[in-house]
Amino acid sequence: MTATTAGPAQASPEDVELVTALATRSRVAARRLALLTRAEKDAALHALADALDAASEQVVAANSEDVERGRSQGMEQSLQDRLRLDPERVAAVAQALRDVAGLPDPVGEVVRGSTLANGLQIREVRVPMGVVGMIYEARPNVTVDAAGLGLKSGNAVILRGGSAAASSNRVLVEVMRSALTTVGLPADAVQLLEGGHGSVTALMRARGLVDLLIPRGGAGLIQSVVLGSTVPVIETGIGNCHVYVDAAADLEQARAITINAKTHRPSVCNAAESLLVHRAVAADFLPVALRQLCDAGVRLHVDAATAALAGDVPTEPATDEDYATEYHGLEMSVAVVDDLDAALEHVRRFGSGHSEAIVTQDRGASRRWVAEVDAAAVLVNASTRFTDGGEFGFGAEIGISTQKLHARGPMALPELTTTKWVVEGEGHVR
Amino acid sequence: MTATTAGPAQASPEDVELVTALATRSRVAARRLALLTRAEKDAALHALADALDAASEQVVAANSEDVERGRSQGMEQSLQDRLRLDPERVAAVAQALRDVAGLPDPVGEVVRGSTLANGLQIREVRVPMGVVGMIYEARPNVTVDAAGLGLKSGNAVILRGGSAAASSNRVLVEVMRSALTTVGLPADAVQLLEGGHGSVTALMRARGLVDLLIPRGGAGLIQSVVLGSTVPVIETGIGNCHVYVDAAADLEQARAITINAKTHRPSVCNAAESLLVHRAVAADFLPVALRQLCDAGVRLHVDAATAALAGDVPTEPATDEDYATEYHGLEMSVAVVDDLDAALEHVRRFGSGHSEAIVTQDRGASRRWVAEVDAAAVLVNASTRFTDGGEFGFGAEIGISTQKLHARGPMALPELTTTKWVVEGEGHVR
Missing domain, CATH: 3.40.605.10 (Aldehyde Dehydrogenase; Chain A, domain 1)
Structure with missing residues (x-):
């Protein structure tokens, strides 16, 4: 440097x-x-x-x-x-x-x-x-x-x-x-x-x-x-990106997106660093998702509600610093949230304004996510890894701006x- | 302030x-x-x-x-x-x-x-x-x-x-x-x-x-x-704007534009502060233009070539500081330049990147001016006073950006x- x-x-x-x-x-x-x-x-x-x-x-x-x-x-x-x-x-x-x-x-x-x-x-x-x-x-x-x-x-x-x-x-x-x-x-x-x-x-x-x-x-x-x-x-390029699994998520889709967003290329800025799960689907979603993340080599920093669903998957308690961290590697913070509002508030507090994904089949929830999350890219039912000049069809990329002025x-x-x-x-x- | x-x-x-x-x-x-x-x-x-x-x-x-x-x-x-x-x-x-x-x-x-x-x-x-x-x-x-x-x-x-x-x-x-x-x-x-x-x-x-x-x-x-x-x-809004009167200018038009750009509202940022005149038309253009500016109450800071054409119009010698100054009032610097290149060089040195006007009937000269002057607005045969949100039809204006990023x-x-x-x-x- x-x-x-x-x-x-x-x-x-x-x-x-x-x-x-x-x-x-x-x-x-x-x-x-x-x-x-x-x-x-x-x-x-x-x-x-x-x-x-x-x-x-x-x-x-x-x-x-x-x-x-x-x-x-x-x-x-x-x-x-x-x-x-x-x-x-x-x-x-x-x-x-x-x-x-x-x-x-x-x-x-x-x-x-x-x-x-x-x-x-x-x-x-x-x-x-x-x-x-x-x-x-x-x-x-x-x-x-x-x-x-x-x-x-x-x-x-x-x-x-x-x-x-x-x-x-x-x-x-x-x-x-x-x-x-x-x-x-x-x-x-x-x-x-x-x-x-x-x-x-x-x-x-x-x-x-x-x-x-x-x-x-x-x-x-x-x-x-x-x-x-x-x-x-x-x-450019500070990416503390979230995947939020909504109550109305297709859970298979949510797991595929979570794994992809975290593990496809963990060192880059559009990789997901944090997983938020609606309380209503936590028990259905998390045990399998945590196992898949663990099998992919991801170290997990989790809140108490997540830990209670982790079974034999090893986890560590997450601190606020974990939620604020861009790991740039095979680590992820996880939290269970009470509802969409809590997810939005978490992203507002810890997000870096790069890429924020919701997984949901609920039009109202996706509409609110798109409108209320303040980030360069808001994604619905898609991996954060798509925020990329090549993927967007630009043919080239000089960086990903996380500021609001100019680009x-x-x-x-x-x-x-x-x-x-x-x-x-x-x-x-x- | x-x-x-x-x-x-x-x-x-x-x-x-x-x-x-x-x-x-x-x-x-x-x-x-x-x-x-x-x-x-x-x-x-x-x-x-x-x-x-x-x-x-x-x-x-x-x-x-x-x-x-x-x-x-x-x-x-x-x-x-x-x-x-x-x-x-x-x-x-x-x-x-x-x-x-x-x-x-x-x-x-x-x-x-x-x-x-x-x-x-x-x-x-x-x-x-x-x-x-x-x-x-x-x-x-x-x-x-x-x-x-x-x-x-x-x-x-x-x-x-x-x-x-x-x-x-x-x-x-x-x-x-x-x-x-x-x-x-x-x-x-x-x-x-x-x-x-x-x-x-x-x-x-x-x-x-x-x-x-x-x-x-x-x-x-x-x-x-x-x-x-x-x-x-x-x-926003630092405007050391120039009017350049080219060898191929319609001199009546050039005088009208000069007077308008300087005196229509001298306190604003898109008012002209400096007049550049091609040597080939200086003797035809300047005596009348200087008289008109003087009659409009404009104090003139001029180079030697201009002074020699001023007749009984009172002038003061221009310094580099004059050429760099946004007067915000009824004052103007004037210089005779050898050619278009010299005009471009003068604008490059003293301009603030706001509004730069050429008066010419020569397509080649206007094309070079438009391409080579680095400013928010480049004008051909029009007063610098037109660089304005209201004039451009925006219906409102929060300022005039003289930077390159965002706006x-x-x-x-x-x-x-x-x-x-x-x-x-x-x-x-x-």
């Missing part, structure tokens, strides 16, 4: 100078990128993909250094897995760039427009943000993804990946910059910020030079960026743009 | 306690507001309007106290004018609430949606932000406008007006709260924050309790809120909402 809950490091004058110079080069590149046609951008994306394929050996070698360093420093196995690039994974990130080339260009889309009574023609048109900063952890695929989505949406990107991926990121960015130059585009469309921790703080404060910051990673990283930035930030839920290319009003007259005055 | 460029005041524990209690009440009210039908909201707006009409005498009396206190403390005449409410103005703000009732309800609008290949039905629906804070100066009409737009968009509002309007705001808010109660809605839908300066800081830091802050006022107020807030902010340009009801994804399945799992 480049930042922690302890708060951002101080930015030294040298940090500020470094970031100012870097971001100023990005701004110059961004002016050029904003004017590119879709054909030019797509050709560049293919050039980047081809260059990465050609440099696969070099990328894997640099990555091996990172993985080896991580291992020698006792990096967790799951983090090593996310850090590792083999030839197949390099080919996959290259292919992802080609897939982005295939997506529609958001820039230039006319969002709305009209001719006013006085003949003035107005239209709101999508344009690039300008310079977008990404702060993320040791996942080298994000380096390529972010560069590709930035390029397609006409933005220059400043990338700040976790230091554990330093060698991988350096090579990936060098390869992409060189490919950009080959097709006649500014290399500074993609830049890597490599200074110390203070340079991240300087990036967070580069208001006026950087148009948007997107942090991706754990809660500590994201909170640090959200609270320490003067540059506009989109908060909410899965973010793809349009969310990396802003708009501009174009007003055309013939000498119109008021 | 409630805050200055010196930076926000410290929030004491009492300030934080005050704001936490206030915002928590707002959140409770917001849950109720989010579920209201359009009919219920419109009825409430009419009730508010009627109550204000009925309390007109009381409002004017309270306002007189404010104006009298302002006068005795040497408040500028123009600020006194903005502060003053007479019976006609009270009737006008009441009528504005009825006009808002006539506007479409943004809440519930389906922004996009589809049925996925797996049968899952997804739709993105507009929902209220929740709790919106407004920090503004001594303009009591904003108190009523913000309450009305907040109510219509289903948001609870926390109002922090300038202390110079304290008596007016207290009465206005009391009248509106009482009217809300009469129609069975929570009074806390509209709350006034009346603590000291530290309470404003506490409001700016109430992340999680307040969903959005909108500062309206001078540059110092806005910068203080933008830089000091952890709550998401929309930056850009005039903001009305939809900009006070966010969206929520509703995902409906029949037991769908991944």
